[in-house]
Amino acid sequence: MMNIKETIIFAPETFNLAETTRSIEVAKECSHVFHCIFMGYSKKYSYLIEESNFTFIHLEPHLSDKQITQIMNVDQMNGIKHPFTYEHIKERVQNEKRLIKIYQPVSIVIGTTLSMFISSRVCNTPLVYIKPLAYTRPYFEEGYLPSPFTSMNLLAATIKKLFISIALRITYKPKSFTKVAKEENVSLPKYTIDALDADYNLITTTPEISQVYNLPDHYQYIGPVYAKLDVPIPKFFDHLPTDQPIIYFAMGSSGSPNIIVKLLHILSELKVTVVCPMKRMIKSQLHKLSFNENIILCDFLPAHKISKFIDLSIIHGGEGTVQTACLTGKPFLGFGLQQEQRVNINQCVRFGNALSFRKKDFTKARMEQLINHALSTRTIKEKALEIQQVLKDINGPENAAKFLIKHFTVT
Structure with a gap:
């Protein structure tokens, strides 16, 4: 039956x-x-x-x-x-x-x-x-x-x-x-x-x-319940530079195109390579934008599959995005767009695997300082691995x- x-x-x-x-x-x-x-x-x-x-x-x-x-x-x-x-x-x-x-x-x-x-x-x-x-x-x-x-x-x-x-x-x-x-x-x-x-x-x-x-x-x-998009890892990941940090930068569907563009311009001036799957989000502005070649714009990525390629994430505070970043075992910088997102980020700041930043930090000097601090501080990197172990199973x-x-x- x-x-x-x-x-x-x-x-x-x-x-x-x-x-x-x-x-x-x-x-x-x-x-x-x-x-x-x-x-x-x-x-x-x-x-x-x-x-x-x-x-x-x-x-x-x-x-x-x-x-x-x-x-x-x-x-x-x-x-x-x-x-x-x-x-x-x-x-x-x-x-x-x-x-x-x-x-x-x-x-x-x-x-x-x-x-x-x-x-x-x-x-x-x-x-x-x-x-x-x-x-x-x-x-x-x-x-x-x-x-x-x-x-x-x-x-x-x-x-x-x-x-x-x-x-x-x-x-x-x-x-x-x-x-x-x-x-x-x-x-x-x-x-x-x-x-x-x-x-x-x-x-x-x-x-x-x-x-x-x-x-x-x-x-x-x-x-954690977060996106696991069934799309392949783009070929460009096999050819990323090895002489500077690889940063994954995403702001989710609630991200502001203006904020994304502003941060991309700042990051383009730093000695980092940025992979940003926000091409759709800023498509209305693409015709008037010009970034240095260290900025790689693309569409949706299988974020849960790229941890071995990246050194750091820069994200908004959506819970799924935060958890995906945690599961990479790498530190992240979080910019909360609203209170719930700031809570999600601050929980990780308290845990020790993340740093938070605000609009006042949107300068080349400050972003460079935050990135270097996250990548060079032993305790932050250890906590990033620890939170990965908490969540991975x-x-x-x-x-x-x-x-x-x-x-x-x-x-």
């Missing part, structure tokens, strides 16, 4: 590369048990889903490039206007409900697909959120807060306590969400931080890095799949 697979809907925000690839990696690990389908509101990275042989359903309202930029700006605290109007959320929820009714999934796995916090509850479908620990209730209650809260003096301790108290008690939720939730007879949690929790929260780090060892029952560590996608199979396989 042939068993009919139950369905799981994966609903990352498909304009976000990290969320999209994270969902793909988990789906690959459980597709032998479940029928895995994907939905999203942007086609920006949907081709990666289809190339992985999963069905992608594009729902309305479609997110335009302008709206995606608005979301990114709010996320990075560079703006306050977001596209999630009442009409937008209302249409999302209606179309999500329709999709759930058609496919009857045993679970929905999300990234920051906020409308699903309403739709899943309306349909009584368990919601699983694969996410970082940063800026969750367990993080604020037990976690390490980066600067300016690291000083041990009384003032810093008092400010830290007040900051945590406020963060745990904020009740703000966009009016569009609360209005649609009320119309759907869905009760959202009182506090903002709890409203961003799903029924189950799979945390994509390890306690050795987060230093948070006690999680609530609806939380579980699964370990943890299969985050497999752990997530085991969770889904255990909780949602119908026997």
Whole structure:
């Protein structure tokens, strides 16, 4: 007798590369048990889903490039206007409900697909959120807060306590969400931080890095989940110079083209070779750019396969990018574009395998100093190897799949 697979809907925000690839990696690990389908509101990275042989359903309202930029700006605290109007959320929820009714999934796995916090509850479908620990209730209650809260003096301790108290008690939720939730007879949690929790929260780090060892029952560590793009290593890696450091420089899908270009110009003046898979990100500016020959621009790379070629990474603080850098066993420099990314970087700074930098460091002298310090400091290099050992045998996608199979396989 042939068993009919139950369905799981994966609903990352498909304009976000990290969320999209994270969902793909988990789906690959459980597709032998479940029928895995994907939905999203942007086609920006949907081709990666289809190339992985999963069905992608594009729902309305479609997110335009302008709206995606608005979301990114709010996320990075560079703006306050977001596209999630009442009409937008209302249409999302209606179309999500329709999709759930058609496919009857045993679970929905999300990234920051906020409308699903309403739709899943309306349909009584368990919601699983694969996410970082940063800026969750367990993080604020037990976690390490980066600067300016690291000083041990009384003032810093008092400010830290007040900051945590406020963060745990904020009740703000966009009016569009609360209005649609009320119309759907869905009760959202009182506090903002709890409203961003799903029924189950799979945390994509390890306690050795987060230093948070006690999680609530609806939380579980699964370990790193990051992109493993099935593309070959380009031939140019076989011909890289051997007389100067090789730097991998990537800023993820949330990277700013202007920041990427500015750093590339600085790096082009240093005695380093830079491999930068950000060609797509800065394509609108390529016609007016000119770099020295030590800058190699390309498209997506299998970042998890190039550790033997590189000496150092320069990255933004997206958790998957940070973890990929950690798994190279080489130091990295991190430039966080928003608070969660700064937390991810600072956890590694605290561990000892990374250095952080800000816009004030965007000078030739300062970047040269940071690179030389990371490459010449024995303890940083030793810590880079140590964190590689911590993470190398943890299969985050497999752990997530085991969770889904255990909780949602119908026997």
